[in-house]
Amino acid sequence: MNFPFSVAKRFLTHNKGQSLLIILGIAIGVSVQIFIGLLISGLQDDLINTTVGSAPHITISSIEQNQTFDLTSSMMNSYTSNEELKYVALLADGSGFMLKDDENASILLRGGGQDAFDLYQLPSRLVEGKLPVTLNEIVVGSVLADNLNLTMNESVDIQSVSNSTQTFKVVGIVDLGVASLNERWAFTTLQSAQDFFNYEDALTSIEFQVNDVFLADEIASSLLLTSDLKISNWKESNAQLLSGLNGQSVSSIMIQVFVLVAVILGITSVLAITVLQKSRQIGILKAMGIQDSQASLIFLFQGLLLGVIGSLLGIGLGIGLILAFTTFATNPDGSALIPIQYDLRFISFSALIAIGSALLASLVPARKSSQLSPIEVIRNG
Amino acid sequence: MGNILQLANVSKVYGTKIKTQVLNEFNLEIEEGSFNSIIGQSGSGKSTLLNIIGTLDVPTQGEVIINGISTQKLTKKQLATLRNQTLGFIFQFHYLLPEFTVLENILMPYRMQNKKVTPEVMERALHLIDVVGLSKVKNNLATNLSGGQQQRTAIARALMNQPKIILADEPTGNLDSDTTDQIYDLMRSINQSMNTTFLIITHDQSVAERTDRIIEIKDGKIILDVQKKP
Numbered sequence A: 001m002n003f004p005f006s007v008a009k010r011f012l013t014h015n016k017g018q019s020l021l022i023i024l025g026i027a028i029g030v031s032v033q034i035f036i037g038l039l040i041s042g043l044q045d046d047l048i049n050t051t052v053g054s055a056p057h058i059t060i061s062s063i064e065q066n067q068t069f070d071l072t073s074s075m076m077n078s079y080t081s082n083e084e085l086k087y088v089a090l091l092a093d094g095s096g097f098m099l100k101d102d103e104n105a106s107i108l109l110r111g112g113g114q115d116a117f118d119l120y121q122l123p124s125r126l127v128e129g130k131l132p133v134t135l136n137e138i139v140v141g142s143v144l145a146d147n148l149n150l151t152m153n154e155s156v157d158i159q160s161v162s163n164s165t166q167t168f169k170v171v172g173i174v175d176l177g178v179a180s181l182n183e184r185w186a187f188t189t190l191q192s193a194q195d196f197f198n199y200e201d202a203l204t205s206i207e208f209q210v211n212d213v214f215l216a217d218e219i220a221s222s223l224l225l226t227s228d229l230k231i232s233n234w235k236e237s238n239a240q241l242l243s244g245l246n247g248q249s250v251s252s253i254m255i256q257v258f259v260l261v262a263v264i265l266g267i268t269s270v271l272a273i274t275v276l277q278k279s280r281q282i283g284i285l286k287a288m289g290i291q292d293s294q295a296s297l298i299f300l301f302q303g304l305l306l307g308v309i310g311s312l313l314g315i316g317l318g319i320g321l322i323l324a325f326t327t328f329a330t331n332p333d334g335s336a337l338i339p340i341q342y343d344l345r346f347i348s349f350s351a352l353i354a355i356g357s358a359l360l361a362s363l364v365p366a367r368k369s370s371q372l373s374p375i376e377v378i379r380n381g
Numbered sequence B: 001m002g003n004i005l006q007l008a009n010v011s012k013v014y015g016t017k018i019k020t021q022v023l024n025e026f027n028l029e030i031e032e033g034s035f036n037s038i039i040g041q042s043g044s045g046k047s048t049l050l051n052i053i054g055t056l057d058v059p060t061q062g063e064v065i066i067n068g069i070s071t072q073k074l075t076k077k078q079l080a081t082l083r084n085q086t087l088g089f090i091f092q093f094h095y096l097l098p099e100f101t102v103l104e105n106i107l108m109p110y111r112m113q114n115k116k117v118t119p120e121v122m123e124r125a126l127h128l129i130d131v132v133g134l135s136k137v138k139n140n141l142a143t144n145l146s147g148g149q150q151q152r153t154a155i156a157r158a159l160m161n162q163p164k165i166i167l168a169d170e171p172t173g174n175l176d177s178d179t180t181d182q183i184y185d186l187m188r189s190i191n192q193s194m195n196t197t198f199l200i201i202t203h204d205q206s207v208a209e210r211t212d213r214i215i216e217i218k219d220g221k222i223i224l225d226v227q228k229k230p
């Protein structure tokens, strides 16, 4: 084995108490960093997900209210080839009344394709039945179904504001997660809605979800549009949420930085003491002819060993903390209060930072060791 | 046989404001394979002389030539190599590393060259341990030894890289007279079997009298230099 490495190892194992103390310090620092970092990013993901997880990130509509528009093929081509877009939902919406017996309910009928259903997460939100496939099939919001006592495969009439009436077949019931939507929304195929509302091939809106929600504004401004259309994105209407998230991120980073500084100070001071404790040994090794570079490597290896062991322990401890948190902090249904992702990149980044800090902290003793003159040790006994 | 060591006009002055001249134009030649002692009162400059010879300290003026090489122009790196390969030190205090065993301490001058411990090297270390009579305690930590055993470990360690010169500064200064005799006999037998040159500082008259050459210094100068007839 490399000589400075084996000396470093022996120095550490010989002073077990001291080494354990530093390792514990690093481990606690790393675990706090991992726990806080992952918790806050889990919290933010959760918040973002509730806000825009099943809502459009970008919406295109006509500048004039309630006006339909035609989708040009160049627009469509540019959307389908855009890698940043997750869903491109072409929608034909219209209001009307759903009539049953002598009751009626005001509804918003939304005609769309698979992308629209996916955007609103209909497949996983179906309470009963299936999604509309053929002409004049609909799924209805759960409250609407309750209010009108709708049952599966029942035929129901819808009257548009221009007084045309059409019979639809209820093929599914969805829970959209928001009461006001459950009360008013019904989904059908794009073709059915276009026919019913006499839109021909026109649309009322195009809704998008993007892969990185935080880039929604940039992506929105890069999308191809005709001059009669306007575009909006979720960030415009959620400025407060965004600044809240930002504040959270900043305080999370601050906590992490302070933990890091505390860890570095701790390691530096303990390693500085060890070089004093070991100066006699270093002096002897120098009298025996060890090279200065090798003498300083002893302390760098000590820093490296402490950093690596401390970080590994810290990762274990941090994951343990998160496991405990997700196990004990739960919703009534048993799911985790805040779903946390084990972000491997963040975890290894924290570990690398800690190892780097330990190395950095050992630079001072390493330099001292390199500069130590053997005669001082020999003369003073 | 030629000179393994030569000092030419070596002076050493300590301090800048208040100057203490410890060595004054010191000249000395030591023959290869010889067994020498340096005596003199406390404060006469013996340790200073030995540390300068051992390149642990630098002379204010003059030249130290070891094994034909002037140490003046050597880099720190070259000096470290010289200490590792050509010189062996034994001090009044054993200066063993307390974290390591007897065997590990003895192997240390070899291992710090970052070379692999081959079976031959291990055999040499074990032989040295045998020579100094420590086979039974070779796996003891250096702290779990008697004073005499520690000093013998230090001697074996000094011999590990088969140096040309052993520099010993009062190696028996802390030991009782029986142990002193043993250590002296040990150094003598190594001198004879390995042709290692010894330069031993001692204030023990009986030790000095058993060396081949006695050099006495006072106020940084040689005042007596007697060579025994072989």
Ligand SMILES: Nc1ncnc2c1ncn2[C@@H]1O[C@H](COP(=O)(O)OP(=O)(O)O)[C@@H](O)[C@H]1O
Pocket (backbone or CB within 6 Å): B014, B015, B020, B022, B040, B041, B042, B043, B044, B045, B046, B047, B048, B049
């Ligand atoms: N680092 C130093 N600074 C100043 N004076 C020193 C230093 N080291 C030794 N001396 C002085 O040099 C003289 C010789 O010391 P030393 O070589 O240790 O003598 P010895 O080993 O013969 O007892 C002493 O007077 C001592 O006080």
Ligand SMILES: [Mg+2]
Pocket (backbone or CB within 6 Å): B046, B047, B048
């Ligand atoms: Mg002395």
